[in-house]
Amino acid sequence: MxxxxxxxxxxxxxxxxxxxxxxxxxxxxxxxxxxxxxxxxxxxxxxxxxxxxxxxxxxxxxxxxxxxxxxxxxxxxxxxxxxxxxxxxxxxxxxxxxxxxxxxSIQTLLFNxxxxxxxxERDLIVERTTEGRERAKQQGKHMGRPSQPQKNVERALELYKQRGTNGMSVNDIAKLTSVPRSTIYAEIKK
The missing domain is CATH 3.40.50.1390 (Resolvase, N-terminal catalytic domain)
Structure with a gap:
């Protein structure tokens, strides 16, 4: 088969x-x-x-x-x-x-x-990606997700603490404050 x-x-x-x-x-x-x-x-x-x-x-x-x-x-x-x-x-x-x-022997040679x-080709892709990432860092560009304004994070944490009275889920808080759930959870752990 x-x-x-x-x-x-x-x-x-x-x-x-x-x-x-x-x-x-x-x-x-x-x-x-x-x-x-x-x-x-x-x-x-x-x-x-x-x-x-x-x-x-x-x-x-x-x-x-x-x-x-x-x-x-x-x-x-x-x-x-x-x-x-x-x-x-x-x-x-x-x-x-x-x-x-x-x-x-010809087939083995061609295969190799x-x-x-x-x-x-894979090595070139990795090399170019690494070079581009390093160049961006040298130019002061932030890599990854943009960081959230501190006031939004503080607001999200405040709403999280008030969940018992405001009835909001973490998803609701994330949507309202534009702070990702992962950021909210990470801040709570601190």
Missing amino acids: KIGYARVSTVGQDLATQEEMLKKAGCKKVFVEKITGASKIHREKLLEAIEFMDAGDTLVVTKIDRLARSIIDLNNLVQDLNAKEISVQFIKDNMEFMAGEDSN ILGSFAQF
């Missing part, structure tokens, strides 16, 4: 194209998730797909970089799956690693080159 795995890194990216390709490739079930591909750790849907599969099944992925962005994780994943007699197919990269069969490019 063919089982599909689709992944995007951010919420704004679309999984529909990958899902469509996997269904056209004959996948009976498709596991999807929105999470970074830097490591297989915490990729629950990938782990679910692997647990779901039996010997003789094929894991189908649209591209190598959708399965892993680390050359080590990529090689380990494919080797582990093949050891469980599960084949791995990459649609766009036109590659398949059949369980129980040795891949030819494409995997290295995926890792290189």
